[in-house]
Amino acid sequence: MIIIGGTIEFATDNEEMLFNQLRQMIADSQAETGCLAYEFSRDLSAPNILHLYEVWESAEALKIHGESAHMTAFKEKAFPSFVDTDIKRYDAELSV
DSSP: OOOEEEEEESTTTTTTHHHHHHHHHHHHHTSSEEEEEEEEEOSSSSTTEEEEEEEEEEEHHHHHHTTTHHHHHHHHTTTTOOOOHHHHEEOOOOOO
């Protein structure tokens, strides 16, 4: 299992467009095979900070996600609003 987590600082000048892109990215990603979780949330203390949380069944599922058409579109439309990112990848095992 792969967990992706981190923060994204964004410019607030085109917030409506960015949040529309985030909502679409969440829906498209959650529909992908191998996606167990995919969420953005706004920081309550710093409103121009987003928290990203993703869980993927495998590295292969994450690779396919990274090459998807919706990821390409998201990079083109949303990434210009990102000021700074701190995102990390973690390999994890599910323990019961």
